Amino acid sequence: MIPSDLLLRASDLRARRTPFVLATVVRAQRPTSAKAGDSALVLADGTLDGFVGGTCAEATVCSLGLRLLATGESTLLRITPSAGADVEDEGSVTVANPCLSGGALDIFMEPMLPPPLVHVLGDAPVARALVALGGPLGYQVDAVTDPAAPIPPDAAAVVVASHGHDEEPVLAAALRAGVPYVALVASRRRGSAVLSSLDVDAAAVHSPAGLDIGARTAPEVALSILAEIVASRPRAAPPPPVVPPSASLLPVLSPLPVSE
Secondary structure, X not given: OOOHHHHHHHHHHHHOOOOEEEEEEEEEEOOOOOXXXXXXXXXXXXXXXXXXXXXXXXXXXXXXXXXXXXXXOOEEEEEEOOOOOOEEEOOEEEEEOOOOOOOEEEEEEEEEOOOOEXXXXXXXXXXXXXXXXXXXXXXXXXXXXXXXXXXXXXXXXXXXOOOOOOHHHHHHHHHHOOOOXXXXXXXXXXXXXXXXXXXXOOOOEEOOOOOOOOXXXXXXXXXXXXXXXXXXXXXXXXXXXXXXXXXOOXXXXXXXXXXX
């Protein structure tokens, strides 16, 4: 069972939208200092909070944890003292670690990434529909009516759906912040007028917002906007190649320490 203090720490990290990897020992073959159920959190700065084994195991868990934060994939890490056992397969990574005193560890590593955040200005039907539809699609949609509300630094999208109220300052702030997706809910004619009044390059603003799916109702417009957000997100990098058992895994994992 995960210790209560670690659960509280994980809950606090999730509340603050801080990504981390939960590493849990699921099998321990003696002699090892860790036992099944031991857990730790790996943070993006490379620190480890908790216990999953000695120095060598911790170094390996931290190194792989940083890679998983980038890929978002869960992995079973197998640490064994057997020489020449480095191999990566679908869903698992096996690393030979001579630091272990004859034992072996299986550690399940699960990235806990915050849902992509969509910052919406407005309380009109389209804004409310974005909130309703975003959750089931895996997005956190925060709708505000105060144009002075700060744009979260990790916002994946900013949608201005205030229908003529305080549009320019929010659009400009989103563009200056480098938000990946910025959109204005407006007709093509009015949208052009709003964008031409901005004191920043507005070429990146999606206006009219959303894909052209023939949307008529507010929920359909919200659906088209979310579809455009999905379509414009960065494509995932191809997974690394499977390394045969005879080859070294270290260049692929870059790095996974095998000694103190």
